[in-house]
Amino acid sequence: MKHILPTIVIAQFLCTSLWFAGNAVLPELAASLQLPASYLGHLTSAVQIGFIVGTLIFAMLTIADKFSPSKVFLISALIASIFNGMMALQSMEAWQLLLYRFGTGFFLAGIYPVGMKIAADYFEKGLGQSLGFLVGALVLGTAFPHLVRSVTDAFPWEFAIYATSILAVLGGLLIYFLIPDGPFRTPATKFNPSAFFKVFQVKNFRHAAFGYFGHMWELYAFWAFVPVILIAISGNQELDISFWSFLIIAVGGISCALGGIISKVVPPKKIAFTALALSATCCLLSPLVLNIPNPSIVLIFLLIWGLAVTADSPMFSTLVAKNAPSASKGTSLTIVNSLGFGITILSIQLLNFMARSIPTPYLFLILALGPLLGLIATARIKTQH
Incomplete structure (x- = not known):
């Protein structure tokens, strides 16, 4: 059992490196295809739309509950890596570039939420810590293409694309061969599309x-525009x-991993609330600091913002998983992911x-709306004793 969580974390990291692979090579893609600077938003949104459509289909068909999550993870990783390549x-x-990013996002729906489902099937106790490491792996995977591009700047940009695709295949194989179905898995035996709607009747789940939706309003928009902020502040340097x-x-x-560890002694609700408050503060302070x-x-401020903006993510996933019906846990996680990523678009x-x-320093005030509304929803969650 000791190898289970590290394997899931490594596989999640390797596979989610596909997410921002296009963003990392956008300058070269833009030059090759003569794309405008605004294409950054379209490129990111194409992945998000693909993920949403994928998660909707996965959720409506209850795929993560009806079939072996490890097999779903592997097949999704293989196909996503092809689209990425x-x-x-x-x-x-x-238009083909957008189509390929859409396809990558579609099959990421069989990686990210299914990875959380696999963790939930193994770690009924200490789920917050497990998801802390798992979402931390997603964050590192999302950032990783930027590092690949930085250290391989002397090589053709295609190298970063090939590297992320190969890593995703490796991640899928790790899950398939090393992670069997978990002991707390409750497979859904019948097609049950009503699960898509019934889960929101549970107040704590809702x-x-x-709260998660408020967090998502800020998260990916901030991530996508980090390069834009850096270009704006670099000046002549x-x-x-x-x-x-x-x-x-x-x-x-x-911060995801630390939040997961702290969740063993501090309730996930309190950690999520604190992180949302900090990231909302960063949004509100951004016009002052970015000027x-x-x-x-500014770089120190952005690093603090980077810490705050993610710490609540595994806590919300924990709260959603704990308050979802056991027979539709995978579907419930997928539903929330689908709607959350719709908000990111x-x-x-x-x-x-x-x-x-609008000048770059003033762009991010609007992002505070999500965390502020998320704080209201989080405060209404009743702690279970």
Whole structure:
């Protein structure tokens, strides 16, 4: 049993490196396909839309509950890696790029929420700590393509694409061969589309989900626009945009893991509430700090924001999993992920639109809306004794 959690964490890290692979090579893709700067929002949204459609289908068909989660994870990792690799094809049109990112996002629906389902099937006790490490792996995986691009800057940009696809295949194989179905798994024996709607009748589940939605309004929009912030503050100074993008996103993996460890003695609700309050504060302070002419101060602020913006994610996943019906736990996690990522598209595209007329330092005030509403929902969760 000791190998279970480390294996799931490593596999999740390897597979979720597909998420921002396109963002990491966007300058080269933009030059190759003659894309405008606003394409960053479209590229990110294509993955999110694919993930939403995938999670909706996975949820409606209760795939994560009807079939072996390890097999679902492997098949999804293989197909997602193929779609990711297609970005390196020659003579590609802009619409094809969006299609490939959509396909990658679609099959990430069989990786991220299914990975949480596998963890929940093994760790009924200490689920907060397990999901803390698991979501931390997602954060590191999301950041990893930026690091790959930074250290392989002398190589063709396609190298980063091939590397992330190969790593995803490896992650899928690790789960399939080393992680059998968990002891707390309750397979769904019948097709039950009503589970999609019934889970929200549980009050604690609903409040936890709404807290998560507020968190998601901010999270991916912040991640997607980190390079934009870094370009704006760099001025005439040379700044390794890829490396700092990796660092600011990846540092959130530490807060996820720490939050998971702390959850053994501090209720997940309290950790989630505190993290939401901190990230809301960062949103509200962003116009002041991003206007400071000293890049070092801004970088420290962004690292703090990177820590705060992710710490609540595994706590909300824990609260959702604990308050979901046992026979539809996988479906419930998938539903919440699907709706949460739908919200990310709205916030990403809103920032994309606002960036045309509003200076970068003032863009991120609107992101505070999510954490503030999330705080209200989180406060309504009744702690179980």
